[in-house]
Amino acid sequence: MKQSVLVLLLMVLFSCNSKKENKEIVKTQEKPNILLIVVDDQGYNDFSPFESHDKTISTPNITRLGQAGTVYTQAYVTAPVCSPSRAGIITGKNQFRWDKPASWGPGLPNDVKTIAEYLKEAGYQTARIGKNDLGRNFHKNDVREYPLNHGYDEFLGFSAHAHDYWLNSQSIKDRTPDPFGTSALLGPLMHNMGEKSYEEGYLTDIFTDESIEFLKRKRDKPFFLTLSYNAVHHLIHEVPKKYLDKYNVKEIPNYEPDSLVAYGKHDAGSYSAYYDKYSRVGAINTDDLRKYYLANLNCLDDNIGRVLDAIKEQKLDKNTLIVFISDNGGSPLTGSNNAPLTGGKYSLWEGGIRVPMAVSWPGIVEAGKVETKYVSATDILPTLAKAGGATITDTNIDGINLFGDAKEDRLLVWKWQKTWAARKGKWKVTNANENHWKSEPSAQYIAPIRDDLTIKLFDVENDPGERNDVSAAHPEIVKELETAYNAWCEANIIK
DSSP states (O other): OOOOEEEEEEEEOOOOTTOOOOEEEEEEEEOOEEEEEEESSOOGGGOTTSSSOOTTOOOHHHHHHHHTSEEEEEEEOSOSSHHHHHHHHHHSSOGGGTOTTOOSOOOOOTTSOOHHHHHHHTTOEEEEEEEEOOSSSTTOSSSTTSGGGTTOSEEEEEESSEEOSSOBSHHHHHHOSOTTSSSEEOSOEEETTEEEOBSSOOHHHHHHHHHHHHHHSOOSSOEEEEEEOOTTSSOTTOOOHHHHHHTTOOOOOOOOTTOOSOOSSSOTTOHHHHHHHTTSBTTBOHHHHHHHHHHHHHHHHHHHHHHHHHHHHTTOGGGEEEEEEESSSOOTTTTOOOTTSSOOTTSSSHHHHEEEEEEEOTTTSOTTEEEOSOEEGGGHHHHHHHHTTOOOOOTTOOOOOTTSOOOTTOEEEEEETTEEEEEETTEEEEOOOOOSTTOOOOTTOOOOSOOSSSOEEEETTTOTTOOOOOTTTOHHHHHHHHHHHHHHHHHHSOO
């Protein structure tokens, strides 16, 4: 059966600071295949499609992906940590609509639809490969949070915050006293309603291999593939040797449950202790931490290149829409670089919520363009739904179609534990304070000008590093944004 033909009337905004006139692009073509690549904890300055980026990184394939489409310099996620942020990405909503505490574990309510559900209804074959983390009901396949229960036909990966990169077998799980004893785990991957054990292999490679196998299948439907890498999340030192050699850092032994070496304050056999030891600055000095991060990122980039090559080899490149995004800002504890942004993962400073993002679609999305208007990860759902011919039935979507009419000076809001923020136009008001578990941050970390819960105002267009609090000079803007934030919360957060 041939793919159905869809007439897509897409208005793509080619605006810049000089306010050029909008241009319409009208295309008649098949529904696109869709690939959503989500990476974990990538630093803002570690994104090579940006003109100004850290030159120590080696990511030619991420550069290639960015050059093929439009790069967004002011893309925001809905939370500074993975579980709530990923909920926002797949639902097109601020997850604190239903998660009133604004917690690490928003979950996924039965009445909140996902992009996979919308595209499946529109005739797509759907698959998720990699990390699945909505903060609740980890390791279970009979819950709403499990991909097969929110729109995906297939799933291969893990359902937790993190997974060991090397230890993916049933045998290691059987020998480990606490395989699920922390926010990270080890052992076989979840595969549909069962498990799949890998005696050998590196997790980033495995996710890529499985994605390429998916791309090679013959099908009579367009596909929606979510490829959700756990790189470059902890454990950052776990990287194939050729990358460690490139950056001149030593191999650190993998976790071994029978080892007599104490990993920390817990028993030697505890995976929790091993994970805790190597997810902090200390056991790895800050100079080496950056090198492990660069090695991990280089490996991730090579794997993204393999996926892009497979798309071309399968002759899918002319009609595949690709979205690339990091789930939150780079972590202060891995050696990531968020410059010039303050802070990072765990806080509502720009470094925690402004992330790398790029969108490509040959003939539709302008290649080589840098978009400076601010956008949200909630925009991904309405954009992909429109491209795939899906009808959004929810009237409370927070995102907008990136291919449609732009909303100038739109209000964006954030709520994270005891902190909040709102942005409208160039202004951002926030009571953000830092929270990286009070651990020593890596050398790339940029500390905030003030670490407290007082209200601060920044012109983030001209001061993206949030170095100049202008709240005293503009009390009327503080009041306007605070009022808008409170009104949004009153109208939208479930009581």
